[in-house]
Amino acid sequence: MIAFEGVSVDFAGSRVLHDVHFRVGAGALCALVGPSGSGKSTLLRLVNRLVAPSSGTVRVRGKDVAEEDPARLRRSIGYAIQSVGLFPHRTVAQNIGTVPRLLGWEKARIAARVEELLALVRLEAAGLAGRYPAELSGGQAQRVGLARALAADPDILLMDEPFGAVDPIARRGLRAELRRIHAATGKTVLLVTHDPGEALELATALAVLRDGRVVASGSALELLAAPVDGFVRELIGGGDFGLRRLGLLPVRSAMDAEPPPPDAPAIDEAATLLEALSRMVEARSGVLAVRSGAGAPVGSVTLRAVVERHP
Amino acid sequence: MAAPERPAPGAEAVLRFGAAALALFGLYGLPWLSIAPNRLVLGAPLGAADALGFAAHALALLAAVAAWRGIPDRVASVLLTLGIPAALGATGFAAARLLEGRPPAVRVMLGGGFWLALGAACLLLALRRARGAPGWRSWWPAATLALACAALWRWGALDALSLVAEYRARADRVDAALLRHLVLSAAALGLAASFAVPLGWWAFRSARAEAAIGGALNGVQVVPALALFGLLIPLLSALLGAAPWLRAAGLEAIGAAPALLTVSAYAALPLWRSVVSGLGAADPAAVAAARAMGMRDRRIATEIRVPLGLPVFAAGLRVAAVQCIGLATLGGLVGAGGLGAIVFEGMAQFAADLILVGALPIVALALGADALLRGLEARAGTRGA
Incomplete structure (x- = not known):
């Protein structure tokens, strides 16, 4: 959708951008x-021509912006x-x-x-x-x-x-x-x-x-x-x-299929591993029961799995 | 609607009591009227107490009451609004009595005490008005005063005053001069705008142009107006000599042409300055957003810069209009006519009242234009900002 092809920008003699190659998909x-x-x-401002590149090409929707009417x-x-x-x-x-x-x-x-x-x-x-x-x-x-x-x-x-x-x-x-x-x-x-x-x-x-x-x-x-x-x-x-990495991963990615001990605190399967870790610390428990959104048991997740087994 | 500027409480009290003191000094310390055997000589002074009798003391009491803090603004405004025409009427009546049984050449002139007291009373009224509520109360004193003075004039209550006699003797000429003065001022303002606005746009776009134009227009202000009038006459004569067809187009070396050129040269600076700063008055973020949304320069100017600059433009227009009305007076010296011609006629004859017949309408015009454009300015300021 947006592509920067070898774009450099100079302002008043100093180089603000160096040979940037970068694409943003639709x-x-x-x-x-x-x-x-x-x-x-x-x-950002190269995209709508508020700034003009000193060299290189900015393409928006496949077309070189330098050839389009800025307004x-x-x-x-x-x-x-x-x-x-x-x-x-x-x-x-x-x-x-x-x-x-x-x-x-x-x-x-x-x-x-x-x-x-x-x-x-x-x-x-x-x-x-x-x-x-x-x-x-x-x-x-x-x-x-x-x-x-x-x-x-x-x-x-x-x-x-x-x-x-x-x-x-x-x-x-x-x-x-x-x-x-x-x-x-x-x-x-x-x-x-x-x-x-x-x-x-x-x-x-x-x-x-x-x-x-x-x-x-x-x-x-x-x-x-x-x-x-x-x-x-x-x-x-x-x-x-x-x-932060844990914050991006779902609980499922470190989940075991085996059932949790009966007294384990529960966590929703849509939660992140970071939330699971937080829950463990809060409940002083090394294992959590994973439930589906409807509340049905899905499996369990352990502290060891969160720390070691995440992808 | 912006509230009228009001002085700080301490300064306001000083001004109020100062005004009352000046009014009392005018009533008791300076001549109120003077009687002269004819219009060209200085007369014998007459104090207010002698001229007006008991009414003088009543006016003094009124001034003191109007300045007293315990009196509400509204009551003081009413007292002053009625008191000023009453003083005028009493003075006219006194003048008529003084003239009884004397030869027709005898003149009764208004003295320094009268003018001082009148000015002080107007100042007091303005101070009280500035503190009053906005809306109709802010303009009714001016309207009532104007109406009362018109009534006194209509009934001939002021006819015995030398000032009125001077006017009556050449009423048609003064009326024509007033109209011509207005036309001259408006034409000069229009002429100034015709080049100050494009120059302002140019200066806004280019810092170098701004420095050059600013230098030139400021340079004009440094030249005394009289010198510029004088300088233009030989310049225009030379120009007409070189290009006689200009004469056919209506250009003359004396008369309206040099007056218009000079007055517009002076009025151009405030106009130009307000165009430059008004165009730059818009919030830079709004202008940046307009550009980023795909407005072209012309649209950014008409949709963003001009509407947001209106209060600044209106302020510049007001200053320039008042300047035009004042400077057009000098047109009387180069044969352009207008009220200036009456003023200079009075000066040539040493007839103080004739000078006033020319000068008072100029003051009134300037004040009127100022008030009118101030209203416009306030309206421009209510939108946006």
Whole structure:
């Protein structure tokens, strides 16, 4: 869906991106992680031509973006940023309807679409459509920004630290919203974040950037499988490299078919190994009974299996 | 709607008592009227107590009460709004009595005390008004004052004053000059806008252009206005000599052309400055978002930058309009007509009241334009922001 082919970018004499080769498949939710100044936002902005490559080619839907009209290209790609940038003199509904209006949609169609999007970002009940951005809370503004980015139903969504400016609780809610929207719509999402926890939780694929180079890419599990280089380990593992890996694996992956002892505490089979470990510590038990969603016994999982047998 | 700016409580009390003191000084310390054998000589001064009798003390009491803190703003406003026309009427009446049985050339002129007290009373009214509630209460004193003065004028209550006599003697000319002054000011403002707005757009797009244009427009401000008027006449003559067809197109070396060019050159700076800063007033994140969503530069300008810059544009327009009305006065010197011509006629004759006949409408026009555009500015500010 999106491909960077040997892309380099220079700003005022210094090289921001070095010969980047990288692909994002259709329907992926790809997180770009890396320290500040590593070039993640620049990589994102190449996609809708807000930045032009000094050399190399950026392809979107198979076509070189340099050959497309920038305004048309941008209207076909959703874009949400940390500062949101809602238009202060326009209502929430007008803000959301911006790109459809640029595309020349009928008024009735825009109004219907705005309703739909307010429902999608769960603001339909708040009666916000006629309000101005100054009247919104930070979390509401971010949701409106997300709705505005999705307005013309773009197949690609670019997000630059979209939840950076909200409190942790609103942030968790917005993350869940994004995961739900991604699952429901199957859009290709490119997400810049400096929070590795957010990246591991949301992304189907990750790219780690350092000093303008993509130093590692792959699924979360691939990146958390030893051995990786120290920088990647430090960046996405933090101090809990092993625990984060457990957090990505289901209980089933370390489960035994044999029945648990009768007094073993239970855990749902949909839980992660990290949750299983947490449950064991909490219950002071080295073995758990695994139950299906309906409550039927499925098998058991032991501390030893969690630690040694996970894939 | 933005609340009117109001002075700090301490400063406000000082201003209020200062205004009352000035009004009292005008009533008791300076001549209220003067009587002269004809319009060109200085008259014999007459204090307010002698001219108005008991009414002078009533006006003094009114000024003191209107400044007193214990009196509510609304009551003080009503007192002042009725008191100012009452003082005017009493003064006109006193002037008429002074003229009784004297030769027709005798003039009764308004003295320094009258003007000082009038100014102080208007200041007091403005202070009280600034503290009052918004809405209709904020404009009714001005409307009532205007209506009361019009009534006094209509009934001839002020006819004995030399100022009114000067006006009556050349009413048609003054009225025409007022209209011409307005047209000149508006044309100069339009001319200034016609080049300040494109130059503002250019400067907004290019920092180098901004430095160059800013330097040039600031340079104009440094030249004294009179010198620029003077300079333009030979320049225009030379231009007309070189290109006589311009004369056929209506350009003259004296008259409206140099006046319009000069006034617009001065008014261009505030207009241009407000265009440049108004275009840059939009939140950079909103502009970045607009670009990222696929708006082209022109659309970003018309949909984001211009609406968000409106309050800044309106402020610049107000400053420029007031400047145009004031500077158009100098047009009287180069044959452009307008109220300036009346002022300079008065100066040439040493007839103070004739100067005022020209100057007072200029002040009124400037204040009126300022109030009108301030309202526009406040409206522009209510959207967005």
